Every structure is written in structure tokens, then in C-alpha cells.
Amino acid sequence: MKNRSPLTITISLAILAATSLPIVAQQSKRYPTENQLQQLMNQFRNFVDSPPEGSRGFYLRDTRNAAQSQKLIAFVRAWLPVNPDVVPFLGQWTALEETMNIYPSTIKGQVCIIETFIPPSDEIGISFAKGTISGKHIRTSERTILVLKGNYLGVAFINTSNDRPGIYEYAWPKPLRNLAELMRGIPQVDRNRFLQQFKEAGCTESLPKQR
Structure with a gap:
């Protein structure tokens, strides 16, 4: 996870973003422990069962149209025989300021994660990570753990500023x-680096090849 700049659309939304987003100056130095993960899972379930109102109300409403839903379902079904454990995680997930795109890999149990966000002035607004299935979760190369509940994705992490x-x-x-x-719009050197990492991890944005 990266630092996020607060949105500037309204003062209230900026305050909400600044207080609710993870403040992680660098890549986490460790994964959450099992006890910490269980506590975070309980917090995540409570969020899913009762998403907050107000400016985060988009969590309550499915704004996808039928074509989008059908396209994702077809993609997931195509990858199910090839990499079954990762398919529930596939797709472009949306939060307040960022998206997390989880792509399948031809290597079983692995995915590529490309996150877009509003960057600090000294960074580009995109990051790359690899993920590996661990039980029902995904552990990423950024030392985060991805968890699922229905149409919600949670990213569990350790804040590097306070180790919480x-x-x-x-x-x-x-x-x-x-x-x-x-x-689009990122420097060519960064684009080439991401694409090389993506390729080396066996990842793709396409349907699997027919056997």
C-alpha cells in the first residue's frame, strides 16, 4: 500500500479520506500475524454487513451494468479450470481514491496486482505486486493480505509508521x-518495468489459451 493524497473535491471528503485511508509511508515490513488477521477479518465482516453511509455510500450500491457483470463472469469461468483458487479475486476492484486490478497468471495459485491511486508529488500513481494463494487469502509481495467476502475485497496491512x-x-x-x-501517461521506463514483471509472473489480461 502507498501513501494517498486526500481528495480535494470537498473539505468533508478530504477529511474523511485523510482519516480513513491507510497511512503507510513504505512497503510494509511484515505481514499481519494470525491473531491480527483474525481481528481485521472481524472488522472487515462488520464493514461488509453494515457499510457506512455518507460519502462512502458507494460501497452500498452496485453500480455495475449487466454487460460489465456478464463480461467478468465469463472471464472468471474461462479461468476456473486453469487457476481455480485465484478466480474469486479477479477483476478491477474500486475504493475511494484507487483501483486494484487483479490479473490471472498461468502459474497456478498466482496473480498480478496493478494498483492505481492519486500519488504524492514524488511518485507515479501506479504500483505492481505479485500475489500467491495462501489458504483462502492472497499474500502479496508488498506484505499485504487480500481477503474476500462477497463483492468486497479487504487489504490487510501493517502500518509502517506505528506498526499497527x-x-x-x-x-x-x-x-x-x-x-x-x-x-497511459506513466513514464516509458516504468511502463517497461511493469510489463516485464507482469510477463515474468506469467500474467495476462486475456482469456486462457485453449488446450
Whole structure:
């Protein structure tokens, strides 16, 4: 997880974003412990069962149209025989300021994660990570743990500024974005690096090849 700049649309939304988003100056140095993960899972379940109203109300409403839902379902079904454990996580997940795009890999139990966000002035607004299935969760190369409940995705992490656990919520997965579109506007050197990492991890934005 990266630092996020508060939204500037309204003062109230900026305050909410600043107080609710994970404040992680660097990549986490460790994963949450099992006890911490269980506590975060309970917090996540409570969020899913009763999402907050107000400016975070989009968590309550599924804004996907029928075509988007059908496209994602078809993509997931195609990958089910190839990489079954990862398919519940696939898609573009949305939060307040960012998206998390989870792509399948031809290597069983693995995924690629491309996150877009509003960057601090010294960063680009995109990051890459690899993920590996661990039980019912995904452990990422950024030392976060991805958990699922229905149409909600939780990202469990350790805040590097105070070593405390936290969880951040995404919702309503949509079809994956085209890589070229996703990386539009970032420097060529960064684009090449992400694409190389993506390729080396066996990841793809396409349907699996017919056997």
C-alpha cells in the first residue's frame, strides 16, 4: 500500500479520506500475524454487513451494468479450470481514491496486482505486486493480505509508521482494464518495468489459451 493524497473535491471528503485511508509511508515490513488477521477479518465482516453511509455510500450500491457483470463472469469461468483458487479475486476492484486490478497468471495459485491511486508529488500513481494463494487469502509481495467476502475485497496491512494493523476496503469488481490504458501517461521506463514483471509472473489480461 502507498501513501494517498486526500481528495480535494470537498473539505468533508478530504477529511474523511485523510482519516480513513491507510497511512503507510513504505512497503510494509511484515505481514499481519494470525491473531491480527483474525481481528481485521472481524472488522472487515462488520464493514461488509453494515457499510457506512455518507460519502462512502458507494460501497452500498452496485453500480455495475449487466454487460460489465456478464463480461467478468465469463472471464472468471474461462479461468476456473486453469487457476481455480485465484478466480474469486479477479477483476478491477474500486475504493475511494484507487483501483486494484487483479490479473490471472498461468502459474497456478498466482496473480498480478496493478494498483492505481492519486500519488504524492514524488511518485507515479501506479504500483505492481505479485500475489500467491495462501489458504483462502492472497499474500502479496508488498506484505499485504487480500481477503474476500462477497463483492468486497479487504487489504490487510501493517502500518509502517506505528506498526499497527489495518484493513482497507474495495468493492464491486468490474472487468479488468486494458494494460495499455491502465499505464497511459506513466513514464516509458516504468511502463517497461511493469510489463516485464507482469510477463515474468506469467500474467495476462486475456482469456486462457485453449488446450
